[in-house]
Amino acid sequence: MQTFRYSKPSSIDQALSGAPAAKFLAGGTTLVDLMKLNVEQPQTLVDINLLPLSKIEHLPSGGLRIGALVRNSDLAWNTDVKESYAVLSQAILSGASPQLRNMATVGGNLLQRTRCAYFREPASGTPGGYGCNKRTPGTGCAALQGLHRTHAVFGTSNQCIATHPSDMCVAMAALDAEIHVQGPKGKRTIPFADFHKLPGNTPHIENALEPGELVTYVDLPKPVEGARSVYLKLRDRASYEFALASAAVVVRIESGHILYARVALGGVGTKPWRSHEAEAELQGKPANAATFHKAAEAALAAAKPRTDNTFKVELARRCLVRTLKLATA
Ligand SMILES: Cc1cc2nc3c(=O)[nH]c(=O)nc-3n(C[C@H](O)[C@H](O)[C@H](O)COP(=O)(O)OP(=O)(O)OC[C@H]3O[C@@H](n4cnc5c(N)ncnc54)[C@H](O)[C@@H]3O)c2cc1C
Numbered sequence: 001m002q003t004f005r006y007s008k009p010s011s012i013d014q015a016l017s018g019a020p021a022a023k024f025l026a027g028g029t030t031l032v033d034l035m036k037l038n039v040e041q042p043q044t045l046v047d048i049n050l051l052p053l054s055k056i057e058h059l060p061s062g063g064l065r066i067g068a069l070v071r072n073s074d075l076a077w078n079t080d081v082k083e084s085y086a087v088l089s090q091a092i093l094s095g096a097s098p099q100l101r102n103m104a105t106v107g108g109n110l111l112q113r114t115r116c117a118y119f120r121e122p123a124s125g126t127p128g129g130y131g132c133n134k135r136t137p138g139t140g141c142a143a144l145q146g147l148h149r150t151h152a153v154f155g156t157s158n159q160c161i162a163t164h165p166s167d168m169c170v171a172m173a174a175l176d177a178e179i180h181v182q183g184p185k186g187k188r189t190i191p192f193a194d195f196h197k198l199p200g201n202t203p204h205i206e207n208a209l210e211p212g213e214l215v216t217y218v219d220l221p222k223p224v225e226g227a228r229s230v231y232l233k234l235r236d237r238a239s240y241e242f243a244l245a246s247a248a249v250v251v252r253i254e255s256g257h258i259l260y261a262r263v264a265l266g267g268v269g270t271k272p273w274r275s276h277e278a279e280a281e282l283q284g285k286p287a288n289a290a291t292f293h294k295a296a297e298a299a300l301a302a303a304k305p306r307t308d309n310t311f312k313v314e315l316a317r318r319c320l321v322r323t324l325k326l327a328t329a
Contacts, residue, residue: 001036008047012214015046016184020212022046026069027103029096030112037122039113039135053107053216056080062222068107068215072168073098075106085220087229087248091171091266094233097240107215110169110179110195111207114162115242116151118142133159134203141203144306150244153303153312155270160203161306163267164196165242170266171231173274174248175220183213196271224260227252230327233266234319243267245316247323251282258282258291258328265299268316275299278320292324 009015015024023042025031026049034040053067056078064080075081076092092101092109113119114134123129124142131140141160143151151161169192177192190208197205209215233246246266252259261282265273278299285291296317303313 001038002041004035004042005044006047007044008050010050012051012053012182012216015048015051015214016182016212018044018046020184020210022212024048024107024214026105026108027071027100028108029100029104030108034113034120037120039120039122048107048214059219064220066106066218066220068105068217070106072096072101072104072106072109076101084223085171085175085229087174087231087250088168088171088220090231091167091233091246091248094231094243094246095167106168106218109166110172110215110218111209112166113206115165116143116162117147119162134162134199134206137202137204147308148306149308150242150267151306151309152270153268153305153309153316154265154273155198156304157199157201157203159201160199160270162199162203162270163242164269164271166272167231167233167243167246167266169196169272170243170246170264171229171248172218172220173264173272174229174250174262176262178219178221179215180217180219181209181213182216183210185210187216189219192272193274199270224250224252226254227260228327230323232319232323232326234315235267245312245319247316247320249320249323249327251287251324251327253287253328256286258285258287261295263295263299263320265316265320268303268312275320277301282324287328289321289325292321295324296320 022044025047053069057065124132125136130142152163179190229250235241248264250262263275263278278295281295281298
């Protein structure tokens with residue numbers, strides 16, 4: 001771990017004054033690990049824990065505003081979230097461990113980085129180390145020919161196939177969340193679908209934040225009346241493990257037909273993977289097993305697995321069918 005400067009401002013303006021060179025420290029559950037591994041080497045850490053961003057508030061529109069410093073546990077156990085955005089509560093509670101969720105924040109969860117072993121290996125991207133374009137552009141991607149059982153089947157490029165690890169983000173993708181940010185140039189709002197970037201030729205650019213921008217809030221739209229939502233996560237062991245495949249579903253059924261459907265997949269994409277293909281298959285159709293299987297076929301049709309993660313295609317299909325059955329039972 002390299003030495004660094006540390007500050008703990010109490011206002012957003014003060015926090016932004018060190019930008020863009022500084023790195024924000026929230027719960028520290030990802031950043032400190034990565035600093036110990038020398039994957040992240042910030043010269044300045046701005047501890048944002050005193051900023052007034054820890055509230056969950058109702059919006060006049062009927063939606064919910066979640067401060068970037070709301071702890072994952074507080075969000076998951078919030079009564080409004082449990083009742084009106086169950087998929088979000090379930091997704092968060094399926095991740096990490098209670099201790100980690102008590103520290104982890106919404107902002108940090110949005111910005112957590114891949115668990116690809118080559119990315120986290122201290123020597124990757126350095127001469128003699130494994131290639132990792134995310135760490136050091138131009139050094140290659142060791143996962144392409146190496147260990148890639150847990151890697152992505154959607155959104156990959158020949159530069160990077162690392163999976164986005166978040167559960168919370170999969171639910172937020174299905175809920176059409178909006179991310180509010182503030183930086184040296186002012187405030188702006190980013191639709192959730194545009195926040196995380198595909199690797200393409202620039203896998204080191206993971207999100208739409210400009211240097212020095214701080215995530216301030218996440219807004220959830222008004223819940224869809226009569227809708228039910230479910231998150232299901234499949235993994236190598238039942239707890240304290242990242243998803244091999246997961247699905248977040250929000251559906252509204254009337255007279256046996258699906259009037260509203262939002263679907264997102266986790267554990268399979270280089271970013272939280274919204275499936276417009278599945279949604280199109282579900283819209284207006286009878287809520288039965290045949291429809292769910294068609295939707296799952298459509299969702300996985302464009303998947304591009306590699307040798308060791310081919311199983312993820314069938315796993316994700318089954319995961320989505322099962323989630324739809326649970327949401328419509
Ligand atoms: C052992 C282990 C198991 C885990 N299992 C899971 C799992 O199963 N599912 C899952 O989804 N996650 C899992 N996680 C990841 C966990 O959810 C994240 O570590 C956590 O959400 C990060 O939040 P944090 O507040 O601690 O972020 P930090 O570590 O403080 O920060 C992470 C990144 O976000 C940036 N950042 C933080 N807040 C802001 C902000 N407001 N604006 C701009 N930048 C910001 C930081 O600069 C840093 O780059 C696991 C983590 C560990 C250590």
